[in-house]
Amino acid sequence: MLALVLCVALTAAALLIRELTLSQLRERAAEGARHVVDHIMTERYDGPIPAYEPITRFQVIDWQTDEVLAASDTLRGVPPLTEHDPEPGDFRLDDITCGMVAGDQSGDCFQVVGYAVTGSAYGDDVLVLAATRTPLILAENVLEMVLLGTSVALLFGTGIIIWYGVGRALRPVEQISAEMDRLSVSDLHRRLPVPKSDDEIAHLARTANSSLARLEEAVTRQRRFVSDASHELRNPIAGMRTKLEVELSDPEPDQRARERLLTGLLSDTERLENIVSDLLELARLDTDVAMKREKVDLSDLAEGEFSGRRGSAEVLVHTSGPVYAYVNRLRVVRVLTNLVANAERHANGRIDIIVQHHQGAAVVEVHDDGSGIPVKDRERVFERFSRLPESRERDPGGSGLGLPISREIVQAYGGTLVAGHSDLLGGALFVLRLPDPSNPPSEQDR
Numbered sequence: 001m002l003a004l005v006l007c008v009a010l011t012a013a014a015l016l017i018r019e020l021t022l023s024q025l026r027e028r029a030a031e032g033a034r035h036v037v038d039h040i041m042t043e044r045y046d047g048p049i050p051a052y053e054p055i056t057r058f059q060v061i062d063w064q065t066d067e068v069l070a071a072s073d074t075l076r077g078v079p080p081l082t083e084h085d086p087e088p089g090d091f092r093l094d095d096i097t098c099g100m101v102a103g104d105q106s107g108d109c110f111q112v113v114g115y116a117v118t119g120s121a122y123g124d125d126v127l128v129l130a131a132t133r134t135p136l137i138l139a140e141n142v143l144e145m146v147l148l149g150t151s152v153a154l155l156f157g158t159g160i161i162i163w164y165g166v167g168r169a170l171r172p173v174e175q176i177s178a179e180m181d182r183l184s185v186s187d188l189h190r191r192l193p194v195p196k197s198d199d200e201i202a203h204l205a206r207t208a209n210s211s212l213a214r215l216e217e218a219v220t221r222q223r224r225f226v227s228d229a230s231h232e233l234r235n236p237i238a239g240m241r242t243k244l245e246v247e248l249s250d251p252e253p254d255q256r257a258r259e260r261l262l263t264g265l266l267s268d269t270e271r272l273e274n275i276v277s278d279l280l281e282l283a284r285l286d287t288d289v290a291m292k293r294e295k296v297d298l299s300d301l302a303e304g305e306f307s308g309r310r311g312s313a314e315v316l317v318h319t320s321g322p323v324y325a326y327v328n329r330l331r332v333v334r335v336l337t338n339l340v341a342n343a344e345r346h347a348n349g350r351i352d353i354i355v356q357h358h359q360g361a362a363v364v365e366v367h368d369d370g371s372g373i374p375v376k377d378r379e380r381v382f383e384r385f386s387r388l389p390e391s392r393e394r395d396p397g398g399s400g401l402g403l404p405i406s407r408e409i410v411q412a413y414g415g416t417l418v419a420g421h422s423d424l425l426g427g428a429l430f431v432l433r434l435p436d437p438s439n440p441p442s443e444q445d446r
Helices: 002-040 142-182 200-249 255-286 298-306 329-346 389-394 402-412
Strands: 055-062 068-071 092-098 109-117 126-133 294-297 314-319 324-327 350-358 361-368 416-421 428-434
Touching (some): 002 055, 002 109, 255 402, 294 298, 298 314, 298 329, 298 350, 298 361, 324 329, 329 350, 402 416
Antiparallel strands (some): 294 324, 361 428
């Protein structure tokens, strides 16, 4: 493409330079010829016609006989510069002549301009000629050769620069590509080299490294999840197997002992069912399975689900009017149920649920009067299968997935769920915050 552009530019430049230069030369010759015309209108030349650079050749010719009536020193004894006459009806002549006819030994070419004159001091019908040397750069295609050589050198130099520059620019891409080829699931800790240049390639490498970091985190979480899930499922299954093997090995089974065994097996089965349900819910959250959202009044939802609730602790719901959020009703009910169930597990006798607007967000607070959560464990309770000693004592059949599921549901809506200390009741506090309900999600998000 560069060669094609240079070819077109070379042709245009050569034609333009040639035409402009020759036009300027002809205009100078025409100016010199007009001076001679002005002179012979009143008198003849007594000697040679005075010449000056760059116009050194003048002739006055009889139009009828082609006799040279006057000439400059350079053209003394030389025949007329041209045999052509002006076109009928035109008084000016433009011509080119070369070689000895112009009185030159080197064979150069000259631009000739002539004017037809009538009623001069030499009589009627004379032709005044003036000639100027054509520059060598135009006479023998030197201009084209110079431009061609310059273009070839420019094309060659530009090609080398582009080859080097593009190669240097793409070298980081080759390194990134080679590093990508070496990546696998077993070594997601590897990162792509980031070029020192702050350009698009460096930005691409940084973006890819960020994606690899998120991928590594996701794979690590998945592996930890599979390991924890296997551990949690193995314990009840192993216990059930042991009970069955003991019962089958008894040659004279007791009916009451068998009933107690079946009751225990039913309890273990329910625990397994709860764990599997929680695992399925986590799988849906991890794969971001979309669920329809709607405008939900959190105050009405909390009062409908928990007002008058009977359990180990009294549940009181406090609201200040409708508090709306764009969420999935079933999932939010699950979050609130998990929070209240956790509070009941640790409360001594009272649980308060406060629903309100705060700083442009929908906020639900769950307070209990239990022993609270140590500061060091307030993030740990949101880890999958993580259970504090007190929780294991009060609810041995729990799975440790309720709070992690609740947080992931809330985060899927762009909200937050954190644990803290309740200044109201002195126990634990869980604060659920959802985004400003005045900015509903787009149809695509729904």
